[in-house]
Amino acid sequence: MSELKERLRSDLTTAMKARDEVRVSTIRMTLSAINTEEVAGESHRELTDDEVVTVIGRESKKRRESAEAFDGAGRSELADRERAEQAVLTDYLPAQLSDAELTELVAAAIAETGAEGPKQMGQVMKVVQPRIAGRADGRRVSGEVKRQLSS
Structure with missing residues (x-):
């Protein structure tokens, strides 16, 4: 199992114990997206850390776009939730280039x-x-x- 996926699972347990609902739901959705990617197509295989980063990046992008859409529709509470989820995902992504x-x-x-x-x-x-x-x-x-x- 990739180190990043193992870290996500470990952090999920920690977040559940801390009753951090946003972190728990975000990590669960991310692990679900990773599992979906692993079983997609004919070859069922474990993803590498680089592939897991790609999935997390895609999930983060979805959150950013959703937050922008909710802001445009005047739904700031939903936009704030999406931004909170994106902040959780950012912890697992490599540092951004300057x-x-x-x-x-x-x-x-x-x-x-x-x-x-x-x-x-x-x-x-x-x-x-x-x-x-x-x-x-x-x-x-x-x-x-x-x-x-x-x-």
Whole structure:
């Protein structure tokens, strides 16, 4: 079993003992998403830590988007709940890249691919995404790639 999945299970037990409802429900939903991913398709297998981080990142993104939607609909209590769940998930994600680090990674990918304009954004994204691996939001990455290819 991956170390991260084991940590989630251990933290679930701790949260249950502490009666931390938000943490318990968030970790349960995350473990459920991980289990769903493991049994999806023909091959039932354990996920690696990197794959677990990908699932947690996807769950975190869902929470952020839901919070934005609830804010737009004037449902601040639901938006606050989503943000609280996202904060729990953030504890399990790798540290986010700074703007300077992101700029440097994107510049290196552009140099490697030889891209010279916005039409070649896809090539740069293919190179830069594996290097970022959950350490930056896709919107931030694509925004930086566009910015550098436009200048």
